[in-house]
Amino acid sequence: MKKFLFILTLTLVLAGLFTATTVFAQGGVTDDEVNAIAKQLYCPVCENTPLDVCPTEACRQWRELIRLQLSEGMTEAQIKQYFVDNYGARVLAEPPRTGLHWLIYILPPIFILGGAFILFNSFRAWTKPQSVEAGTGGESGAASSSPERDEYVARFEEELKKRK
């Protein structure tokens, strides 16, 4: 009987100590530490609402769960993985960089580079004839200009002389 009472007392004391430690540890986790992780997660229920600001009761409980997990020594990555495992990839602020989800990261740069390439080529196509024209019309190009143009210039200068 004495042995039983001893074991019971020891168990209760240990349980009490453990509980107290847990409460103390949870109390030691600040709201800011909880929110630092919660703001990287999205409410699994509401649409497009970060967990740190979601006002629903469910999200309040999830924030408390993060507090508990932090108090138990889980890392940020482990906590995020826990939420992904339980509620799916939608709790992450961005799709994971795996499989099909690479499309979200790859397609816009490809499109933008494609647009820039088309624009650059269009610029070159537009300016090319102009630069040829500029070359023939410029001082250096005057000597190598076409006979028709020389004839035109000669007539033009003659007209000017007549007017003088």
Place this chain on the structure above:
Amino acid sequence: MIAEFGFGVLVVSFIVTMYSGIAAVYGAMNKSAALVESARRAQLLTFPLLTLSSLVLIYLLVNNRFDVAFAYEVTSRSMPTYLKVTAWWGGQAGSLLFWSWLLAVFTSAVTLRKWDRDIEFLPWVILVSSITLTFFLGMIVFFENPFTRFWLVNGSVAPSMFAPSAAATVFTPADGQGLNPLLRHPGMVIHPPMLYLGFVAYVIPFAFAIAALATGRTDDRWTRITRRWSLWAWLFLSFGLVLGGRWAYDVLGWGGYWGWDPVEIAAFMPWLTGTAFLHSVMIQEKRGMLKQWNMILIILTYALVIFGTFLTRSGVLSSVHAFANSPIGPFFMGFVTLTLVSSVALLIWRWPLLQSETEMKSMLSREALFLLNNLLFMSILVVCFWGVIYPLISELATGQKVTVGPPYYERATGPLFAGLLFLMAVAPLSAWGHSTLQTLGRAIWKSSAAAAVVTVFLTITYTQNIYALVGFFLVALVLFATGHEFWRGATARQKAQGENFFTALANLMGRNRRRYGGYIIHISMALMAIGILGIEIFQKETQGTLAAGEELNIAGYTIQYRELASWNSPGEGVNYTRAVVDVYENGVYLGQLAPRVDYYYDAQQNMTIPGQRSTLRDDLYILLVDWQPVSSISATFKIYVNPLVNWLWIGSILFLFGVIFAAWPDKDPADEPVRHRAVRDNRQASAAD
């Protein structure tokens, strides 16, 4: 009876609109002026008809007619009358009617203009407007009828327009559910009408573009006629976006103004193409270039307007299943596809007629830089569009829902916005036709040097964050370069005309509204960028539970919790819980703030109202997160310090002024004789460049 009357008028409007479109196209094909005129009058008739139908709905909303399902969903006895009126656009069915009414207002206004010189456009403009209005009215009449009533049939309540059986009696609930509390904020009362005004106003430039394609009259006439429509549409859309941001900041309780939510992006996408269009259409007017591109942009803008409405109204954002179950979702999708495909087909048909009249001469000319600006806007559009639809693609392809949130958008669009700021500074300094590195360098070196000095000063006194410094350099560059343009123009005029500086500046701006309105908008954008940089990069936050007398510290501020009170306001149907905190900065008492939470009994929903202290330097933004209801001994507060955020709102106000300045009607350029216009344009261009 009155509900049936409202619905009857709606049905008549639907029929009249359909007739208008059919008569217009038949008249155009058979060259029957009488039929086209009949179509025009039918189009005009939609305005009084839809006004009457809307007035009936407002009557039902204001008079607590809870037997009408829509009135039951969006009003309650405790709501003030003005909110009952604005509840018109507070729910799906009413907002679709509001959309249609606005479209009727705009199409009526446009059909009343002088058509003498553009009579060939008239039937096609009527046709496009009619098709759009017919679609929206069809959605209302067949799927989202705001006049549907509750009927008691064999002990159960069923919504229906007419009595489902001879034994059915009208069922009237004692009170309504009331408007979502978040929609009772003044910003949200005005925000949807502004967005809708912007959305709907873009239908008009699109209608003229289609008319130009259909008739083959592909000169710049359609852009000149719709120049002000585009500007006003852009103004309303911009104002709607800004109001939405302010509303989010005030009532959503997350210390920000923009969360890259798909609903926000749905309104942002047509703004992007609309802004690109505003710039590129100038190239068509000045240089006769980019006719094809401008057509693409206005077609895209219209498609995105409808797509945006579809995104927010079809339930597609919740899940693809909600979309499939939505009565209007598939129709919306079909309409977007049909209008887009037919517009593009028309464009391809007329493609050869839309060749440029001149060629690009220099990669640094203003038209080239405007094109680069277009590329950046389109790139942001691609990022946004892909971010919005990717979750749907993922759900369809893998069954896995994903979130595409702010990190994706901010990372992708940040450099693009920086590029736009750079172009905002440089492009106005380049000349139409031809610019070189030397001429551009000469024009901008002083502004660049001044911006560099500001950046060095900020590095020493404010921050070493490289992203912030790049942002501040670009902002300073825009401000100095644009300010220099004002100064340069005013001093040139001062010398030429012998006026004093301010008179010269006023006259200069008055005679070049579009140009200087644009500059004001650029300055406002730079100011808004200061606010965005401030909140995005320097925002600080903390949260803590305080007993009375305890303090929280953040960024030099100390917040001391004093007291909390909770009380009911039976007349309003609201329970208020209000905390009072003392605010100190570096030990100096600044005053009290009172964050509160309002609980609306009818909607069973909270609204969080922050306690705010705003200065040009920062915003102290305190939220009451939680409290002990009985003892009020302790309360939990979330506190944000948002540096520079008020420059965002200051910039927004200046932005509105800039757009109104640029768009303010003087003489309609469309009415000017071509010769005078050409002379004036040349004079302005040479003076400006």
